[in-house]
Amino acid sequence: MARERSEEDQIEQPEQLTDEHTPEPEPVYTAEIEEPSADEQHDAEEALHAEADSAEALHAQIVGLHEQLVIEKDMALRAQAEAQNARRRAQQDVERAHKFATEKLLQDLLPVVDNLERALATIDAGDEANKAIVEGIELTRKSFVDTLTKHSVEVVDPAGEPFDPELHQAMTQVPNGDVEPNTVLDVFQKGYRLNGRLVRPAMVVVSKAP
Structure with a gap:
């Protein structure tokens, strides 16, 4: 037992800390914040207003x-x-x-067709002496009309049709109870249209009620 105590006595005991070994706390320094001056506040406000005005x-x-x-x-x-x-x-x-480039030319040529048709109407076709003349005039008239048709010219020959003031020109009215009023009884002169546009109206006799 005495030996065990001597070994325990030999164990070094920790040294007690004294006030001399306690570290002193470091001093804390606080920065002082300076308040902006009135001029600085004014300049900052003006800068904000300027930015707002610029954005607007x-x-x-x-x-x-x-x-x-x-x-x-x-x-x-x-x-x-x-x-x-x-x-x-x-x-x-x-x-x-x-x-309609040929309209003026057509107006100048139509009287030729009219004259050929008048010649046929005045010649006695029953006379053998006139047969060759009639055939020649008829062939000329037909060739002329076929040429006009080839160039989009349409003959307006409304005999027996209702009167159309847009295509026909009434020369006179004749009482007639056999047909409806405003029916074309006779055609003095045929009309013509070029590509659907009237170049010359047909001159006609129109019926009226007796």
Whole structure:
């Protein structure tokens, strides 16, 4: 037992800390925040107002540019539509010029056909002496009319048809109970149309109620 105590006595005991070994806390330094001056606050507020005004001005400019873009786009579409209409009108004018270029010539040639038809009406076709003349005039008239038909000329010969004021010109009215009123009884002079457009109306006699 005495030996065990001597071994325990030999174990070093930890040294007791004294106040001399306790580390002293480091001092804490606090930074002092300086309050902005009145001029600095005023300058900051003016800077904020300037930024706000600049943003509003930029927004107004964007809105203005958008409106101007819409106007310019509308004007461009209108100009494009007008150009298309102008091209279409020009094309129609060219087509009409091609279709009715011979109208003046036709008006000058129609009296020739009228004279041939009057000659046939005045010659006695039953006389053998006139047979060759009648055949020659008839062949000439038929060749002339066929040529006109080939160039889109249509004869208006409305005998027995209802009177049409857009195609016929009434020379006189004759009472007639055998047909309906406003029926074409006789044709003084045939009319003609070129590509559907009336060049000369037919001169006719029209019936009326007795």
